[in-house]
Amino acid sequence: MNKPVDRPLRVGIIGGGIGGVALSRALMLRGIECHVFERAAAFGEVGAGVQMTPNGVKVLRALGLADPLAKVGFLPQAMVGRNWRSARELFRTPLKGHCPELYGADFYHVHRADLHAILSSHLEKGGATLGVRCVSVRDEGDKSVAVFDDGTEYEADLIVGADGLRSVVRDALWGAETAKFTGHMCWRALVPVDKFPLPYVSPDSSFWMGPHGHLVTYYVNGGKSVNIVAVNESKDWVEESWNKPSSREELMAAYEGWHPNIIELFSRTENVYKWGLFDRDPMTAWSKGRITLLGDAAHPMLPFLSQGAAMAIEDGYVLAEALAKYGRDIPAALKAYEIERLPRTSRVQLEARERGRTYHLPSPWAQFKRDLAYRWREWMNPNAVGIQANWVYAYDATTCAERFGKTAPVQKAVTA
Ligand SMILES: Cc1cc2nc3c(=O)[nH]c(=O)nc-3n(C[C@H](O)[C@H](O)[C@H](O)COP(=O)(O)OP(=O)(O)OC[C@H]3O[C@@H](n4cnc5c(N)ncnc54)[C@H](O)[C@@H]3O)c2cc1C
Secondary structure (H helix, E strand, O other): OOOOOOOOOEEEEEOOOHHHHHHHHHHHHOOOEEEEEEOOOOOOOOOOEEEEOHHHHHHHHHOOOHHHHHHHOEOOOEEEEEEOOOOOEEEEEEOOOOHHHHHOOOOEEEEHHHHHHHHOHHHHHOOEEEOOOEEEEEEOOOOEEEEEOOOOEEEEOEEEEOOOOOOHHHHHHHOOOOOEEEEEEEEEEEEEOOOOOOOOOOOOEEEEEEOOEEEEEEEEHHHOEEEEEEEEEOOOOOOOOOEEEOOHHHHHHHOOOOOHHHHHHHOOOOOEEEEEEEEOOOOOOOOEOOEEEOHHHOOOOOHHHOOHHHHHHHHHHHHHHHHHHHOOOHHHHHHHHHHHHHHHHHHHHHHHHHHHHHHOOOOHHHHHHHHHHHHHHHHHOOOOOOOOOHHHHHOOHHHHHHHOOOOOOOOOOOOO
16 A cells, blocks of 8 residues: 655646746645746846736735735726727727726736736745756656756656746647747837826727737836737748847837827837747647646737736636645646636637737728627627627636536637
């Protein structure tokens, strides 16, 4: 008979991005031992904003982060769809003051570095090793092992690949498969506005929709900067890297002819970065033995529903709850995790792709029909989110334990 193991459950997390640190915090709160391994020498990244929608905020609150989030976040008044050339409003969905009642939490805009800092504040006391790259993982039946580029190994009851779009853990489990370039690239930039306010940038989540492209502007840093995500269709992404420095001139040239407010905002940018947007098809399983995936490693998606970080945070919470419930029964915990998370993340992946098509319609007739549909839906229900994301925001990962052991409701996926 196997001797019972008397040491606490131990989890190794590969990747200290948003999903990895969210999982680590959720495990820490449940007294489950874990360690994060991050290849970067320091936490931090290219300045960019993140829309943290109510579904993500519910988890952040359950992780004890409501106050720090309120300090660094910005509450947008509304989500507003606009015509690229005329700035005419296509829809206006009220957010500030409405989301708590509708979805149980606020809708925030945050700087990604601020979000990462609050999610990882517990790691100041240890619990993470930086500057180590995982090169492979293996399952040994009674334990799993992560191998690093410095030759060291880490043994755990469970290894979680939270190592992003180009996940080594995913390749080791399911075979290497190149992420697909989606035919979209985007520019990201932040414009500081605390010294020179820009009255024409409204305090909303503004979606400007044009032929073959769209862009989103919103305030972050508690209102001190405007974040720009400008997406364009593009046949090829010739760069090896998936992001690279660009320039204000290149950005302005790509949006020539768009509304003067956009051009004026772009003229204030300094550090502009260009990204190729890649994704993968939904998977049917993420886990093998004592190894699983989380966040972009499991379900990379286009940012058109603003959900990649929120999905990674939800994953982290649900996985920690499953481990707290099933303890050393890792297969049961991973089964509960996948039943809860796979249908939802697959649907978000596919619907995010679909939004790319709706936002970028090239023909005036198709745009007219789309804009009429926005108006009709708004007339039927003023709270219906213009980008049709009510179902995304309504979900509450923090109640997942009530659903463990039951079959997940079938979620109809939109075919891509
Ligand atoms: C243009 C754009 C806009 C976006 N806007 C939003 C938004 O508004 N809202 C939202 O919710 N999401 C948004 N996202 C998506 C979001 O940024 C990602 O989905 C999210 O960061 C995924 O988190 P993650 O932890 O899974 O992966 P990542 O954040 O990519 O973290 C992975 C980590 O693993 C590390 N790593 C990788 N390989 C290894 C290795 N071999 N060994 C050790 N460490 C490793 C990396 O260095 C990194 O720190 C946007 C994305 C883009 C591109």
